[in-house]
Amino acid sequence: MRQTALFWRTLREDPADADLPSHRLLLRAGLAQRFASGIYALTPLGLMAERRIEGLVREELGRAGAQEVRLPFVQPLEIWQRSGRVDQDLPELVRLRDRRGEELALALTAEEAMTELVRRQGVQASQLPLLLTQTGPKFRDELRPRGGLLRLREFSMQDAYSFDLDRDGLDESFARVAAAYRRIFRRLEIDVREVAATSGMMGGSGAIEFQLPLPSGEDEIVACAACGYLANREAARRRPRATAGQVEQELRFVETPGATSIDALAAALDCTARDTLKAVFYDRAGTTVMALVTGDRQVEEAKLEAALGGPLRPLGAEEAAARGLVVGYAGPVALTLPGPLVLVLDEEARGAETLVCGANREGWHLAGVRPGRDFTWQVVADIAKVAAGDACPHCGAALAVERSLELGHIFRLGTRYPERLGLVVQGSDNVARPLWMGSYGIGITRLLAAVIEAHHDERGIVWPGAAAPYTAHLLTLGEEAEALEIADELENISGGQILWDDRSVTAGVKFQDADLLGLPWRLTVGRRSLAQGGVEVRRRSDGETRIVPRAELGNLLSSLLAGDARQG
RNA sequence: CGGGGCGUGGCGCAGCGGUAGCGCACUUGGUUUGGGACCAAGGGGUCGCGAGUUCGAAUCUCGCCGCUCCGACCA
Structure with missing residues (x-):
């Protein structure tokens, strides 16, 4: 294909909105x-x-x-x-x-x-x-x-x-x-x-x-360098941590005005997020779902859906309030709602000594809440998002x-x-x-x-042979009669399967565009290459270059095209 | 859906109250030809859309639309 006829152009500058x-x-x-x-x-x-x-x-x-x-x-x-x-x-x-x-x-x-x-x-x-x-x-x-x-x-x-x-x-x-x-x-x-x-x-x-x-990338994967465990974060498991919480032993009300976030709560009570119990609300086919994890964890919705066997929809603050939840101070202890309710407790939170959670009363929390003693639940499952540093479910090493x-x-x-x-x-x-x-x-x-x-460098694309739009990019430099003859010859023996830059622009322009497009092989023919005895053949991936005499061009081309076909 | 940034020729940008400009690209002619050449002459834009302010709006105000990046349970 001759480049002067090809519907194509390159840009000298990077487009403004493209970052990747x-x-x-x-x-x-x-x-x-x-x-x-x-x-x-x-x-x-x-x-x-x-x-x-x-x-x-x-x-x-x-x-x-x-x-x-x-x-x-x-x-x-x-x-x-x-x-x-x-x-x-x-x-x-x-x-x-x-x-x-x-x-x-x-x-x-x-x-x-x-x-x-x-x-x-x-x-x-x-x-x-x-x-x-x-x-x-x-x-x-x-x-x-x-x-x-x-x-x-x-x-x-x-x-x-x-x-x-x-x-x-x-x-x-x-x-x-x-x-x-x-x-x-x-x-x-x-x-x-x-x-x-x-x-x-x-x-x-x-x-x-x-x-x-x-x-x-937009996905997060959890990887264990020690044993090779790999999982999408949405599906990843982790070994539950040893007991969390235990600020106090006995259940008691604590006044916590304005502490509607875990951070604020931990600051107000001088404890860590891990000592608290976070409640997150969803709707599952009309039923209110209260998902409970320790305060330093996040709910992994995909795992929660798997635990409940169906799709969930997060509840907005107003909707949660409309269902009787005291937003900012909600908790599982003595909780009753007008509508149906399911409590899902994360397996790690279940093992906690005592935790701090919302008291279902504006401005109040409960401390010393012991799972199983002070509240019960319908489902216990691994529903917390895995974080970097958690223990691998197989070998216990730190996950990335x-x-x-x-x-x-x-x-x-x-x-x-x-x-x-x-x-x-x-x-x-x-x-x-x-x-x-x-x-x-x-x-x-x-x-x-x-x-x-996966395949580019600072100059442009570096196509793997199996995906390249053409295998070879032929550049003719100057108007030497012999160079043009050789180009014709190459075009013919390749059956049009190479891209020929036949424009009358300077060598620099052709080299830059060839690097940018990144076809696996660059064939250059001009006064200099002819003086050296033929066509310069350069591999895009590593820059390896050699001169191939005119008589061997047929073999060269068929081996390049075949090598490409073998890979691709 | 929330937040940031941006919409001016094909691309990148400047101009920020006085009627649109630069570089690249493009066209024509000439000189060039091994790493984005040079000279000369050209063509191309309802300044995202709408309303408003003003004698006058790419420029100020409001609204909308679009693009892009980050985020989107955290009670």
């Missing part, structure tokens, strides 16, 4: 353009890179036995209603109405649609295990898109779904896809960590996330918390969707049973950004 390397480089190198927050267009070079990643993912899933289908991007809302997901507050789901008033939804994932496809067509036991996949647009109306292509509202994702007769089959399918994912990341030269995860809005259990450690970017997520869903949508298969015993389902997602557009986050 991938965002900056995608814009500067002219690979993407923003249309709206979280909505981007890709230019030819950007799309070529995305397509390479997509093709690689498709290839590996194919090796794992996946068959590709196409599901609708605009889906009838009805299937989302039947699965029950519409009922659980899903603000990311964009709904719309057609001119006849029929309700539609934009795909944010496709558990429903894929289950529905299999149900409509029917499936026989001989076709199992079944692994179906699609690649296509997704739309999630995210609260805060960020970082260019790192967190988009509209993006391309490859999602796959497995269907098996039983749990063992699901485990095998799950393992097969996990292996495919590992190959994908290895080929893209992205060093991911496999992390235990929660299943979030998908439902199900036994999930793994593929995470790239990145300071600008690191920022990280989720690139892939695989779930064992179980029978939930097939049950709700009526997908069953008849076994040899003539009994129809719901299938066991797994769900697997890998963000293609995000991978494009992640590859750049």
Whole structure:
């Protein structure tokens, strides 16, 4: 491809609003353009890179036995209603109405649609295990898109779904896809960590996330350097600390005017946050949930949801007050509300000697509160957020918390969707049973950004061979007849598979742009290289340079292109 | 949803009451050509939108919209 004809341009300066390397480089190198927050267009070079990643993912899933289908991007809302997901507050789901008033939804994932496809067509036991996949647009109306292509509202994702007769089959399918994912990341030269995860809005259990450690990532992972324990913070466990609290032994009222925060309370009573009991309120399907953790802890909502088996909504101050809670002074002792109430106590707080908590009376707290003696609860569970320095649940060493970017997520869903949508298969015993389902997602557009986050330097992108839009960038310097002849020759033998900078600009401009775009190989031909005996071949990743005589160019090019194909 | 910052040619920015400018990019001609060349001549902007103040608004006031970063249980 000749650069003078390519729809492409680079920017000499960094775009003002791009902070992250991938965002900056995608814009500067002219690979993407923003249309709206979280909505981007890709230019030819950007799309070529995305397509390479997509093709690689498709290839590996194919090796794992996946068959590709196409599901609708605009889906009838009805299937989302039947699965029950519409009922659980899903603000990311964009709904719309057609001119006849029929309700539609934009795909944010496709558990429903894929289950529905299999149900409509029917499936026989001989076709199992079944692994179906699609690649296509997704739309999630995210609260805060960020970082260019790192967190988009509209993006391309490859999602796959497995269907098996039983749990063992699901485990095998799950393992097969996990292996495919590992190959994908290895080929893209992205060093991911496999992390235990929660299943979030998908439902199900036994999930793994593929995470790239990145300071600008939006997830937090908990890591144990000693034993290798890794988990998303939302799913992470910790070894409970030894007994906390014990400011006083006997229950008594203390007057604490204005002490409506844990900090203020601890200051007023001259104790630590850990000596207090914090109450946080949620709604769970009409029931008020009071979650109780020691004052220095935070409630991990994902773990609380898992403990209660369903989605929660935090209560605002007014709403909490309307339900009879004395906001700022609420506690579990002798608490009665007009409506239904569930008390959930963190396992660590349960082991405390005595604690200070709200007295359900404006301006008063209770000290010397002993769990079990002075109040009871309905659920005890690990519901506190893990903090850096907590003890590893396996080995007890200090845990670290690191920022990280989720690139892939695989779930064992179980029978939930097939049950709700009526997908069953008849076994040899003539009994129809719901299938066991797994769900697997890998963000293609995000991978494009992640590859750049993982592979760049101060000059620009450094494409891994498997994702590069072109393998080689040919620069002709000057108008030497022989140089142009060689360029023609290279273009011909590559079948147009190299990018040729044929502009009449200075050498510096070409070198800068070539570094910025970062194709794996740079071929330079000009008066100087010819004097040295041929074409200068330079590898972008490490700058290794050599001169290749004209006669060997055919071999060189086919080995570069083949090497790239082997990797990618 | 809360807080900060920002909206002026394609990009980066200046101008902050007197009717819009710089650098880069772009077009044309010429000289150049191994790390973002030079000379000359050009084209391109409802200054985010709306209302108000004023003789006069990119500039002041109010409202709205958009973008971006941080945060979003902490009782």
